[in-house]
Amino acid sequence: MGINAPRSKKLLIALLVAVLAAAGIFLILTQKEYSLDFMAMDTYDSVKVSGLEAKAAAEKAREITENLDVNVLSRHSEKSLIYALNRDGKAKIPTEYSQYFNTMTGAFYESGGAFDFTLGKISDLWGIGTDNERVPEEDEIKAALDKAGADKAVFDGGTFTVPEGLSVDMGAAGKGIALDEIRKAYGSMLVRRAVVSLGGSILLYGKGDFTVGIQTPGGSGYMAVLNLKQCCVSTSGSYERYFEKDGVRYHHILDPETGYPADSGLVSVTVVSDSGTLSDILSTACFVLGLENGKALCEKFGCEAVFIDIENTVHVTDGIKDKLEITDDTYRIEESR
Ligand code: ADP
Numbered sequence: 001m002g003i004n005a006p007r008s009k010k011l012l013i014a015l016l017v018a019v020l021a022a023a024g025i026f027l028i029l030t031q032k033e034y035s036l037d038f039m040a041m042d043t044y045d046s047v048k049v050s051g052l053e054a055k056a057a058a059e060k061a062r063e064i065t066e067n068l069d070v071n072v073l074s075r076h077s078e079k080s081l082i083y084a085l086n087r088d089g090k091a092k093i094p095t096e097y098s099q100y101f102n103t104m105t106g107a108f109y110e111s112g113g114a115f116d117f118t119l120g121k122i123s124d125l126w127g128i129g130t131d132n133e134r135v136p137e138e139d140e141i142k143a144a145l146d147k148a149g150a151d152k153a154v155f156d157g158g159t160f161t162v163p164e165g166l167s168v169d170m171g172a173a174g175k176g177i178a179l180d181e182i183r184k185a186y187g188s189m190l191v192r193r194a195v196v197s198l199g200g201s202i203l204l205y206g207k208g209d210f211t212v213g214i215q216t217p218g219g220s221g222y223m224a225v226l227n228l229k230q231c232c233v234s235t236s237g238s239y240e241r242y243f244e245k246d247g248v249r250y251h252h253i254l255d256p257e258t259g260y261p262a263d264s265g266l267v268s269v270t271v272v273s274d275s276g277t278l279s280d281i282l283s284t285a286c287f288v289l290g291l292e293n294g295k296a297l298c299e300k301f302g303c304e305a306v307f308i309d310i311e312n313t314v315h316v317t318d319g320i321k322d323k324l325e326i327t328d329d330t331y332r333i334e335e336s337r
């Protein structure tokens with residue numbers, strides 16, 4: 001026995017090494033990648049996942065987005081919570097979603113009303129992106145503006161109450177909310193890395209570096225790239241949805257003060273944040289506010305941003321200055337002042 005002991009120990013170690021190697025090879029061979037494209041939330045969506053549960057995770061992203069769209073956030077789906085809220089003036093918000101409604105309310109006040117989730121009626125008047133696009137009459141806009149205003153909505157943590165005639169519209173926050181829900185789900189799945197893009201809002205999930213392109217405003221392809229760790233990135237731009245009438249371009253991001261498309265000297269704003277909801281909300285709010293006030297708002301929320309103005313000048317917040325590379329030389333970066 002005593003003489004055999006070292007030998008059996010060696011054997012055991014060899015066996016252990018073999019088992020570990022086999023497990024390693026198994027893991028490498030079973031690391032899968034999976035991609036999925038779909039349409040939800042009125043936009044094109046795509047998911048790319050790697051990891052043992054790649055396929056299930058990609059399908060989960062679609063399921064979460066579609067469910068949120070149809071059953072919770074859409075103001076056109078008769079099954080949705082927001083539809084019921086707009087119809088009845090009151091809706092119970094499930095606890096799992098209450099943080100998002102708190103964030104939206106906070107962002108309304110912090111942005112001085114630039115982000116306002118009650119512009120549904122005014123969006124309907126303009127009908128941008130639908131068959132009913134038109135420039136509304138001034139008195140129509142005024143009447144719709146009188147009914148709007150997130151200060152008229154009350155969320156007590158459980159129930160949302162809005163006055164008759166007010167239309168809650170989640171268009172500027174919904175994709176970000178979906179990204180936060182997807183990230184939460186991935187926390188308990190075997191996901192190594194994922195890139196989930198819902199229209200202009202993107203979740204980068206997992207270890208290591210990611211490269212994200214910033215779309216060329218009004219053009220095809222990208223004019224810059226951002227090199228980032230995991231986070232959420234959201235872009236709002238005037239080139240995304242618009243129509244032209246008598247040589248004037250009318251786009252879908254509205255200035256809640258005027259009821260007309262925001263005209264702050266910017267063509268696109270990209271916001272980087274750990275929170276999908278915040279990145280989505282703030283990209284819209286910053287677009288309305290313009291460069292200086294937009295920068296101040298991002299600072300308040302601890303977010304970083306890239307602003308592109310109508311003169312093709314790119315302005316970047318300090319925290320991501322060294323993460324941005326301009327790839328299209330018709331754009332120039334603003335020199336530090
Ligand atoms: P997209 O949905 O194209 O990614 P945004 O995230 O900027 O763009 O959201 C724009 C949508 O949000 C509009 O289509 C409209 O439904 C709504 N919206 C427009 N202006 C505002 C605003 N100032 N505050 C909040 N929501 C807005």
Ligand code: MG
Nearest residue numbers: 172280281284
């Ligand atoms: Mg948005």
